[in-house]
Amino acid sequence: MNDRAPSPIEEPGVPPRVGRVRDASVNLAHGSGGRAMRDLIEDVFVPAFDNPTLAALEDQAVFGLADLAAHGDRLAFTTDSYVVDPLFFPGGDIGTLAVSGTVNDLAVCGATPLYLSCAVVIEEGLAVDLLRRVAASMQRIAREAGVAIVTGDTKVVERGCADKLFINTAGIGVVRSGVAIAARNARAGDVVIVNGYLGDHGAAILVARQQLALEADIESDCGPLNGLIAAMLDACPRIHCLRDATRGGVATVLNEFAQSSNVTIRLREAALPLREQVQGACEILGLDPLYLANEGKLVAVVPADAAERVLAVMRAHPAGREAAAIGTVEPGDAGGLVVMQTVFGGERIVDMLVGEQLPRIC
Amino acid sequence: MNDRAPSPIEEPGVPPRVGRVRDASVNLAHGSGGRAMRDLIEDVFVPAFDNPTLAALEDQAVFGLADLAAHGDRLAFTTDSYVVDPLFFPGGDIGTLAVSGTVNDLAVCGATPLYLSCAVVIEEGLAVDLLRRVAASMQRIAREAGVAIVTGDTKVVERGCADKLFINTAGIGVVRSGVAIAARNARAGDVVIVNGYLGDHGAAILVARQQLALEADIESDCGPLNGLIAAMLDACPRIHCLRDATRGGVATVLNEFAQSSNVTIRLREAALPLREQVQGACEILGLDPLYLANEGKLVAVVPADAAERVLAVMRAHPAGREAAAIGTVEPGDAGGLVVMQTVFGGERIVDMLVGEQLPRIC
Known part of the structure; x- marks a missing residue:
């Protein structure tokens, strides 16, 4: 299943940092559902996405329907996975893409985008700092778009079983009343x-x-x-x-x-x-x-x-x-x-x- | 990036079938956003998931908030990616897992699960019939759970850049009034x-x-x-x-x-x-x-x-x-x-x- 050379997956020019996760790169334990995964989530995603709904670390985010109804009369729901290669490119990265793309899929039906999920599939060996950079990019676009990343999932696969990092974002928004785009x-x-x-x-x-x-x-x-x-x-x-x-x-x-x-x-x-x-x-x-x-x-x-x-x-x-x-x-x-x-x-x-x-x- | 032997990815015992997609296996064009991708979606996912919201092939699913409010007062939103290995195992497969898991993440907060998304990341070379079997499994569990798979996304990566098939499902449901599980x-x-x-x-x-x-x-x-x-x-x-x-x-x-x-x-x-x-x-x-x-x-x-x-x-x-x-x-x-x-x-x-x-x- 895995014939690739086990070289570290790093982007150049990223200084090492010390956080709750002591490992420099992601290993299979970070996808285990146990303590290492919780540490990775609390170190990388919770501070970057910075909202109380995500920080509660329940397996789902919950919102009042009455608050949603303030934006319109219909709920819009969409999903996209991002597998862009390379992860970083002039003008953006997989993180900016993952938030912009799903925000835009909501906006084009006349919806005000409100909440996003973030599910990552990480190849074992990915630098934790790369993940931090991507999470920071996601949050920068989320703030610009006025959305919150409120729920997520972390999976890690063996080296050679994915190409560095895939991100899925699903999104929900509310369509303004009277709009009928199709x-x-x-x-x-x-x-x-x-x-x-x-x-x-x-x-x-x-x-x-x-x-x-x-x-x-x-x-x-x-x-x-x-x-x-x-x-x-x-x-x-x-x-x-x-x-x-x-x-x-x-x-x-x-x-x-x-x-x-x-x-x-x-x-x-x-x-x-x-x-x-x-x-x-x-x-x-x-x-x-x-x-x-x-x-x-x-x-x-x-x-x-x-x-x-x-x-x-x-x-x-x-x-x-x-x-x-x-x-x-x-x-x-x-x-x-x-x-x-x-x-x-x-x-x-x-x-x-x-x-x-x-x-x-x- | 790709050192793995290019052997076909098939499960034994699956008879070939003829549909709109003439290829026996998925290729990069099926993730292009163009005609081949639309053919794959209309051949495999739209008939399996069988609901008018998905069949409209808009980039998002839309529901009346008033209909949601009939189930309770709060919206629940969750996501999980599934990377199980092997894809088929005694008692289930990645499809049964992808629907059950997200349905359960909604249900455990007291929500009635209603709508799911389905985003696939496919390794080039995957047998189209395997994808049909997985889609059928997803729909079987969706029907059992009373949910509809209403929106989706299809990405294809080169051979060796993913391990056969990853599925993300996000889900939305409505929490019954008066329940406070945490x-x-x-x-x-x-x-x-x-x-x-x-x-x-x-x-x-x-x-x-x-x-x-x-x-x-x-x-x-x-x-x-x-x-x-x-x-x-x-x-x-x-x-x-x-x-x-x-x-x-x-x-x-x-x-x-x-x-x-x-x-x-x-x-x-x-x-x-x-x-x-x-x-x-x-x-x-x-x-x-x-x-x-x-x-x-x-x-x-x-x-x-x-x-x-x-x-x-x-x-x-x-x-x-x-x-x-x-x-x-x-x-x-x-x-x-x-x-x-x-x-x-x-x-x-x-x-x-x-x-x-x-x-x-x-």
């Missing part, structure tokens, strides 16, 4: 909007894996979108469709909208917000930026009469400065279609991602 | 109860790993406890402490109760319900059954005047036939203590699990 709600005449440059996360991972030698810095766009989305819903409670464009990129989200709504979505290539570095990298590597993963980008479909208003509030928000209308919704056949008018005046079909572009992007 | 609530005079034979799961995993050659069959006790707990709360809404005794066993749960409540818990060794095979295995291997993992066993601390009533309803329930009072709560010092009167008339301290007894037990 992939099936796109209507002919609607406008398709994104909140900024596409493909930054995918390109940043390529750079971090040294599969791409570039002079220019590209940073992941990894970050929470709930503040931006709240402003958009204040401006237009009738947003029809909203999703974050992670794995599969903008092309996959648009195909899901077109299929669910039985419409044709027409994009204008010239309108796509793309950084020069990302566009250049895509040309060199033969990648299509429409399929590159984002971790802080959303695709919204809004009624035409609200588009300018929504764009204005987006551009006034730090997470939406480069927001752009990239296309329109037209009547379509069952099954839906996404087409793009190219900069050369032609037209091409934009399909869902087929095969895989980059494994372990998130 | 580890800090044990009081002098209370009675300590378990619902049956201890250590079956840990012993079954030992057998499945062939670390133990036994004539006698030992099956995991893996199963949902919410029905049993509902009956116990009907009989005694004032249950003081309740936990399922998984990793770390009964000894670790009792230490958590004693520490949180600052009491001494006195066990009677003669009263511990132990199967002859499990006791024999423990003697041979030098293991203590109090530390063996269970996956269908709970430890309850109840007021003395309710103990007989609670034991009676437990023994009338299929999951509690061998329920037994195993000890009592006495006044104690800060920090708490668990002691056991041995069958030889002596007394020994029962500490928390130190080190690890069996890695990847769940």
